[in-house]
Amino acid sequence: xxxxxxxxxxxxxxxxxxxxxxxxxxxxxxxxxxxxxxxxxxxxxxxxxxxxxxxxxxxxxxxxxxxxxxxxxxxxxxxxxxxxxxxxxxxxxxxxxxxxxxxxxxxxxxxxxxxxxxxxxxxxxxxxxxxxxxxxxxxxxxxxxxxxxxxxxxxxxxxxxxxxxxxxxxxxxxxxxxxxxxxxxxxxxxxxxxxxxxxxxxxxxxxxxxxxxxxxxxxxxxxxxxxxxxxxxxxxxxxxxxxxxxxxxxxxxxxxxxxxxxxxxxxxxxxxxxxxxxxxxxxxxxxxxxxxxxxxxxxxxxxxxxxxxxxxxxxxxxxxxxxxxxxxxxxxxxxxxxxxxxxxxxxxxxxxxxxxxxxxxxxxxxxxxxxxxxxxxxxxxxxxxxxxxxxxxxxxxxxxxxxxxxxxxxxxxxxxxxxxxxxxxxxxxxxxxxxxxxxxxxxxxxxxxxxxxxxxxxxxxxxxxxxxxxxxxxxxxxxxxxxxxxxxxxxxxxxxxxxxxxxxxxxxxxxxxxxxxxxxxxxxxxxxxxxxxxxxxxxxxxxxxxxxxxxxxxxxxxxx
Amino acid sequence: xxxxxxxxxxxxxxxxxxxxxxxxxxxxxxxxxxxxxxxxxxxxxxxxxxxxxxxxxxxxxxxxxxxxxxxxxxxxxxxxxxxxxxxxxxxxxxxxxxxxxxxxxxxxxxxxxxxxxxxxxxxxxxxxxxxxxxxxxxxxxxxxxxxxxxxxxxxxxxxxxxxxxxxxxxxxxxxxxxxxxxxxxxxxxxxxxxxxxxxxxxxxxxxxxxxxxxxxxxxxxxxxxxxxxxxxxxxxxxxxxxxxxxxxxxxxxxxxxxxxxxxxxxxxxxxxxxxxxxxxxxxxxxxxxxxxxxxxxxxxxxxxxxxxxxxxxxxxxxxxxxxxxxxxxxxxxxxxxxxxxxxxxxxx
Ligand SMILES: [Cu+2]
Numbered sequence: 001x002x003x004x005x006x007x008x009x010x011x012x013x014x015x016x017x018x019x020x021x022x023x024x025x026x027x028x029x030x031x032x033x034x035x036x037x038x039x040x041x042x043x044x045x046x047x048x049x050x051x052x053x054x055x056x057x058x059x060x061x062x063x064x065x066x067x068x069x070x071x072x073x074x075x076x077x078x079x080x081x082x083x084x085x086x087x088x089x090x091x092x093x094x095x096x097x098x099x100x101x102x103x104x105x106x107x108x109x110x111x112x113x114x115x116x117x118x119x120x121x122x123x124x125x126x127x128x129x130x131x132x133x134x135x136x137x138x139x140x141x142x143x144x145x146x147x148x149x150x151x152x153x154x155x156x157x158x159x160x161x162x163x164x165x166x167x168x169x170x171x172x173x174x175x176x177x178x179x180x181x182x183x184x185x186x187x188x189x190x191x192x193x194x195x196x197x198x199x200x201x202x203x204x205x206x207x208x209x210x211x212x213x214x215x216x217x218x219x220x221x222x223x224x225x226x227x228x229x230x231x232x233x234x235x236x237x238x239x240x241x242x243x244x245x246x247x248x249x250x251x252x253x254x255x256x257x258x259x260x261x262x263x264x265x266x267x268x269x270x271x272x273x274x275x276x277x278x279x280x281x282x283x284x285x286x287x288x289x290x291x292x293x294x295x296x297x298x299x300x301x302x303x304x305x306x307x308x309x310x311x312x313x314x315x316x317x318x319x320x321x322x323x324x325x326x327x328x329x330x331x332x333x334x335x336x337x338x339x340x341x342x343x344x345x346x347x348x349x350x351x352x353x354x355x356x357x358x359x360x361x362x363x364x365x366x367x368x369x370x371x372x373x374x375x376x377x378x379x380x381x382x383x384x385x386x387x388x389x390x391x392x393x394x395x396x397x398x399x400x401x402x403x404x405x406x407x408x409x410x411x412x413x414x415x416x417x418x419x420x421x422x423x424x425x426x427x428x429x430x431x432x433x434x435x436x437x438x439x440x441x442x443x444x445x446x447x448x449x450x451x452x453x454x455x456x457x458x459x460x461x462x463x464x465x466x467x468x469x470x471x472x473x474x475x476x477x478x479x480x481x482x483x484x485x486x487x488x489x490x491x492x493x494x495x496x497x498x499x500x501x502x503x504x505x506x507x508x509x510x511x512x513x514x515x516x517x518x519x520x521x522x523x524x525x526x527x528x529x530x531x532x533x534x535x536x537x538x539x540x541x542x543x544x545x546x547x548x549x550x551x552x553x554x555x556x557x558x559x560x
Numbered sequence: 561x562x563x564x565x566x567x568x569x570x571x572x573x574x575x576x577x578x579x580x581x582x583x584x585x586x587x588x589x590x591x592x593x594x595x596x597x598x599x600x601x602x603x604x605x606x607x608x609x610x611x612x613x614x615x616x617x618x619x620x621x622x623x624x625x626x627x628x629x630x631x632x633x634x635x636x637x638x639x640x641x642x643x644x645x646x647x648x649x650x651x652x653x654x655x656x657x658x659x660x661x662x663x664x665x666x667x668x669x670x671x672x673x674x675x676x677x678x679x680x681x682x683x684x685x686x687x688x689x690x691x692x693x694x695x696x697x698x699x700x701x702x703x704x705x706x707x708x709x710x711x712x713x714x715x716x717x718x719x720x721x722x723x724x725x726x727x728x729x730x731x732x733x734x735x736x737x738x739x740x741x742x743x744x745x746x747x748x749x750x751x752x753x754x755x756x757x758x759x760x761x762x763x764x765x766x767x768x769x770x771x772x773x774x775x776x777x778x779x780x781x782x783x784x785x786x787x788x789x790x791x792x793x794x795x796x797x798x799x800x801x802x803x804x805x806x807x808x809x810x811x812x813x814x815x816x817x818x819x820x821x822x823x824x825x826x827x828x829x830x831x832x833x834x835x836x837x838x839x840x841x842x843x844x845x846x847x848x849x850x851x852x853x854x855x856x857x858x859x860x861x862x863x864x865x866x867x868x869x870x871x872x873x874x875x876x877x878x879x880x881x882x883x884x885x886x887x888x889x890x891x892x893x894x895x896x897x898x899x900x901x902x903x904x905x906x907x908x
Contacts, residue, residue: 072812144809150786151769151810239787245770246785280623281631285641310772310807311783312712312790315669319660326652330645337644340613346631347623358614365610369603372652376599376659378592378666381714382779385772385807449580451776453807456815460803535630 021518029123031115032518036122037101038416040093041409043122047089047129052478054082059440059474065461075457076142077159081132083145084163087259088170089129091401095266096121096177098408099205101416103181105509105516106199108190108525113183121176128169135162144455146252149237149245153230164227171216171223174262178212181205190508192527196290199507199531200283203290204269207297211258211265214301219255222248246312253304261300263397264364265293267404268335271357274411275339277505278354279346282532285338292331299328309380318377325375332368336361352426356407359434363399367392370445385455388448394441406433409488414502418514419495425487432480439473507531567608575601585777585798585823588666588717592779595662602651667715667793712790713764713782725761725793727754733764733771733784735810736817747836752804752821754796755829761793772807775821783808796823 025035026042057078061069070078100118104111112118135141141163143152152160185202189195225236226248235241237248276283283289305313305321313321339361348354370392374380383389406429413421443466448454452463459467501510506529512521529536575597584590621631663669715721729752732739741748754760764773766784773792774781777800782790806817824832 067815072815076809076812076814142812146809148770148809154769155811239785242787244787246788279621279631280629282633282635284634285636288636288641288645310781311770312785312788314712315663318668319663322659323656326656329652330648333648334641334645336610338641340610340617341634341637341640343617343621344613345634346617346621347627347629348617348621349623350618358618362611362614365607369606372655373596373599373603376595376655377668378659378662378779379596379599381781382592382776384781385774385809446580450582451774451803451805453774453805453815455809457812458815460818532635533633535633 021515029119031111031119033100033104033112033115033118034416034516034518034520036118037097037099039122040097040100040125043125043129044090044094044097047085047093047133049481050133051082051085051090052481054078054085056474056478058082059471061457062459062467063471065459065464065467067458070457072457073142076144076155076455077136077140079455080141080144080147080163081136084132084141084166085129086397087145087263088167089125089132091263091397091405092170092174092259093125094405095208095263095401096174098201098270098405098412099177099181099208099266102201102412102509103184103205104188105415105512105520106202106507107185107188107193108508108521109184109188110519110521112180113188114180117176118180121173121180124169124173124176128166128173131162132166135159146249146256147226148252149226149229149243149248150239152226153238157230160230161227164223164230168220168223171220174212175216178209178216182209182213185209190524190527196287197527197530199269200272200286200289200293201266201269204265204272204293207293208262208265211262211297211300215255215258215262218251222251222255225251246308249308249311250305253307254301257304257307258297258300260393260396261296263401264404265296267360267401267408268293270404270408270411271339271360272335273505273507274353274357274407275342276532276534277411277503278349278351278357279343280349280534281342281346282530282534282536283338284341285334286530286532288334289338292334295331296328299324299331303328306375306380309377310384322375322377326372329368329372336365336368351410351423352421352430353407353410355427355430356403356410356433359430360400360403360407363395363403363434363437367395367397367399370395383448385453386448387444387452387454390454391441391444391448394437394444398441399437403433403437406430406484411503412509413488413491414498415509415514415516417492417495418498419491419493420498420502421491421495422487425483429480429483429487432476432483436473436476436480439476440470441473443467443469506533563612567605567612570608571601571604574604583777583798583800583802584779585775585800585802586779586794586796588794589777589779591662591665595658598658599655602655665717667717667721669715669718712785712788713792714780714794715791716759716761716793717795720759720793720795723759726758728761728763729754731762731764731773731784732767733773733806733810733817734767735769736806736813738771738773738804738806738817738819742833742836745833745837746840747833749836751819753829753832754821754823755826756796756799756823757826759793759795761791764790764792769810770808771810771817774805774807775802776805777802781807799823799825 021032021035025032026039030036030039057070058075061067061075063069067075100112100122103109135158139156139159141147141152141159142155143160147160147163185198185206189198225234228234229236229238229243235243237243237245239245272283272289303321303325305317306325309318309321343358370388374383374389374392410421410426413419447463447466447470450463452459498514500512500514502514503510508525508531509516511525578597578600581593581596584593716723716725728743730741730743731752732741737750738752739748739750740752752762762773764782764784766786768786770786771784772781773784775792775794778794778796780792780794782792784790800823802821802823804819804821806814808814810817
């Protein structure tokens with residue numbers, strides 16, 4: 001349990017109001033981590049919408065076997081932009097948004113370690129993203145988000161050049177963010193907070209930052225060499241000049257496999273925060289979850305060639321990468337079972353945040369199971385580059401990351417805005433998302449195994465009926481975002497006032513005002529207990545027991 | 561307890577009856593399916609367990625209205641945590657060893673897959689049969705060693721790896737078609753015909769960009785990488801007509817890059833081959849028959865015929881494909897010329 005030693009609640013309303021945030025601040029080079037966090041989140045949701053429209057364009061094309069909605073060239077452009085946007089402009093910056101907003105609050109710091117660098121990292125994202133999106137007006141990249149040479153060297157210099165430039169900028173932004181998160185977590189914790197008493201979200205971000213810092217420079221190297229091949233006519237990867245296209249694949253996946261963990265680990269961390277609060281139980285196995293993040297981070301660096309089992313990878317390497325990939329199931333399983341054990345026997349408030357968190361566990365585990373399957377070389381040889389892989393990665397990144405982002409928004413929205421989100425709208429959002437996700441991605445497993453290859457604008461007519469189901473699901477997912485956006489925008493000004501700690505949570509971000517003052521804490525807090533001591537009896541005498549807030553909790557859940 | 565038994569039975573049943581895999585056209589395909597069924601059984605078990613626990617939590621551990629107290633402060637349980645660490649470790653080890661074994665039986669470790677470029681050259685020289693090529697194969701001179709490529713693809717099964725395959729076909733992927741040449745007879749075709757029950761070796765090359773040669777009914781796939789040869793070796797056990805799919809994004813018409821694999825009875829295959837060889841010997845007769853060329857068009861992009869106007873596989877290309885006009889293609893079919901290897905040849 002955590003308390004603010006010298007700032008009891010009664011003192012908080014007297015905080016100086018001179019430092020209030022103005023809405024204009026969100027459009028400036030502001031160094032406040034909370035402003036930057038919200039900038040990241042709003043930006044990422046904007047790109048999520050664009051990438052989502054593109055997904056539905058792709059699904060509309062795939063409703064019928066023939067290429068009859070858009071031209072196959074345009075299809076490949078939209079396909080490339082969809083992948084690139086969803087990864088580099090949606091999930092990664094959304095994770096960075098939560099990290100920026102939450103890390104200083106969770107560790108009792110007044111800001112990030114390098115605030116100016118932080119603002120700089122954010123302001124690289126919108127121009128790069130806009131450049132990439134607008135490329136569709138001239139010539140968009142069309143060799144997939146993996147951009148394998150020699151295809152990427154042959155499909156249009158302008159589009160490919162824009163793609164490389166965009167990713168270099170976004171990669172740089174990501175590195176700056178990673179340096180900031182890492183330093184802040186290591187150096188800026190309140191003195192009373194040991195590493196092993198910090199919230200699990202911080203452990204997850206520590207692991208994520210390590211991956212960013214080790215992986216991204218290698219991607220940058222691959223992109224630079226690809227750029228030379230493209231523009232200067234060098235032959236690093238171009239086989240017609242003696243280059244080796246497989247080397248690009250190694251360098252690309254050395255970053256891009258860890259990128260999956262860069263996208264999922266922050267949400268693992270968020271789920272580890274959300275589940276105990278709404279289950280009113282301590283997190284089950286704190287240390288196991290913390291260290292499993294580090295284990296995933298380390299193992300994530302030595303599995304990249306499992307994307308290349310059918311490529312230029314010799315037999316023994318295929319076996320090595322199969323084993324390392326499968327071993328990742330162990331730390332991931334530890335997390336899943338720990339979350340289940342945290343919920344088990346709890347007093348679960350079935351509000352939108354918790355529903356999405358439970359949905360996260362239930363959907364992610366499907367992606368995890370298919371992940372172990374595709375790690376097996378003989379099976380992967382069959383399903384590699386098919387719709388089975390499309391299904392697998394969307395269960396991880398949509399069923400996982402996107403559910404996690406939604407859960408985190410519902411959970412921390414009251415802290416960020418001082419207002420509650422509307423519960424009926426939230427539950428409608430959850431129901432539509434859950435139905436849409438499974439409708440869209442479940443049939444893809446069968447499609448892939450039956451023989452449908454991925455990244456195709458036209459396909460064998462025998463696959464049409466399942467594709468129609470997928471397309472219908474994609475439309476449901478499009479509709480599902482409407483209640484969410486209405487809710488998020490409407491609640492910002494009209495939502496029920498949340499108070500400082502509506503969930504009665506124990507981590508430090510809830511021990512200050514909502515939204516927090518510019519300097520976060522008037523007096524820096526002192527820890528007297530762990531971040532998840534729910535139901536623990538021995539509170540200090542001057543603290544109220546961490547009851548569920550009677551005014552807000554019962555109404556905040558339509559189910560309880 | 562009861563739930564545990566139900567869960568086990570349900571996963572055992574689903575692991576065998578998912579019906580997700582296409583026809584098995586070789587013994588290796590059946591082996592891969594056994595492996596998948598095993599993984600599906602375990603996977604279904606984990607799936608039912610996790611979703612079951614979530615459902616119980618939703619219905620049983622939902623907070624009652626008006627209850628504002630916290631749950632029991634359980635912070636962990638070391639034996640339980642060891643259990644759910646150890647069980648996945650055992651599961652992935654078993655799946656790992658099982659996958660390793662299937663991969664070995666399939667021929668994934670066939671060292672002969674590491675062809676020396678010199679041998680490929682000899683084997684492909686017109687007039688010299690494959691057998692001769694293999695017999696002539698001598699240890700490559702020391703200086704050449706690093707020119708040879710790694711073993712790529714799936715080779716012969718451990719029993720047959722030492723023997724020469726019954727039939728070798730060269731496969732060339734190009735935007736957006738597969739072209740098959742039979743080095744023993746000089747036949748070139750846009751579809752792959754092979755005899756059933758024979759040990760088949762495909763040498764896979766790419767001309768322009770990376771493609772991937774996928775035989776779904778054989779559970780086999782190998783990227784065709786420009787400048788790097790790969791192989792697939794397998795024994796079809798079920799005659800029939802199967803799709804050949806390109807699985808690596810190779811351009812706008814990637815989805816239409818498809819062909820057919822005909823696994824034929826030996827007699828039918830011999831008849832087909834004879835017909836092709838005859839066409840090769842008497843090019844004039846065939847060239848004067850435009851119908852035949854159209855027939856080529858039909859088989860070259862069979863299931864993509866509906867997109868024939870878009871595929872880029874047009875009449876011109878087909879004419880090139882035709883034996884009379886295929887000099888360009890025959891040149892393309894040769895492995896990328898490695899000057900070092902060529903100059904080293906006479907010396908070896
Ligand atoms: Cu292709």
